[in-house]
Amino acid sequence: DAGVIQSPRHEVTEMGQEVTLRCKLISGHNSLFWYRQTMMRGLELLIYFNNNVPIDDSGMPEDRFSAKMPNASFSTLKIQPSEPRDSAVYFCASRNRANYGYTFGSGTRLTVV
Amino acid sequence: ELKVEQNPLFLSMQEGKNYTIYCNYSTTSDRLYWYRQDPGKSLESLFVLLSNGAVKQEGRLMASLDTKARLSTLHITAAVHDLSATYFCAVGIEGNYQLIWGAGTKLIIKP
Numbered sequence: 132d133a134g135v136i137q138s139p140r141h142e143v144t145e146m147g148q149e150v151t152l153r154c155k156l157i158s159g160h161n162s163l164f165w166y167r168q169t170m171m172r173g174l175e176l177l178i179y180f181n182n183n184v185p186i187d188d189s190g191m192p193e194d195r196f197s198a199k200m201p202n203a204s205f206s207t208l209k210i211q212p213s214e215p216r217d218s219a220v221y222f223c224a225s226r227n228r229a230n231y232g233y234t235f236g237s238g239t240r241l242t243v244v
Numbered sequence: 245e246l247k248v249e250q251n252p253l254f255l256s257m258q259e260g261k262n263y264t265i266y267c268n269y270s271t272t273s274d275r276l277y278w279y280r281q282d283p284g285k286s287l288e289s290l291f292v293l294l295s296n297g298a299v300k301q302e303g304r305l306m307a308s309l310d311t312k313a314r315l316s317t318l319h320i321t322a323a324v325h326d327l328s329a330t331y332f333c334a335v336g337i338e339g340n341y342q343l344i345w346g347a348g349t350k351l352i353i354k355p
Binding site for chain 1 (some may be wrong): 275277279285286287288289293294332335340341342343345347348
């Protein structure tokens, strides 16, 4: 079990650029969550999918953010255009339907300058 | 609206002491989780509590759940420096898969 894999681990980009964050789920997990963590706001749920379908995207800050889950094992979070206030650590997590546990990826530290 | 409150938010203690972190939540829930986060790292699952009266222990950490009081506790016994981290509780919303998170308790254990 390789765990939830996120890439890149670190991303530094200039304001206005497009950023794509990637997440590979654990095999057999059927729900995927994207979180953002900052010192000021703590851990925020952005969007979650169940069986590849977006269930709740009310946490997505604005239209600059979009997320997709094209298959059962992979998801992307895109920010276009990026802004300095998007700087944060972005985590994805998947849920094990068998034991109700949630496993987090290692996160992507995004810095927008 | 489900709210989750942790206290204390910050705790500094000496090695060898015992202490408890509290997690209160505002409405009924069927699942409660404890996670650990080291600085600059991801969140690591510690415990999943699924029923009233559930108690789980791992090393010096013990978690319990009282669904009637809407309270979970994370008890640290004879703390050691390696337990320094931020601890989060999270509560499941009945009927869906979202978790509502506490603000976290930053625990510093001094040698």
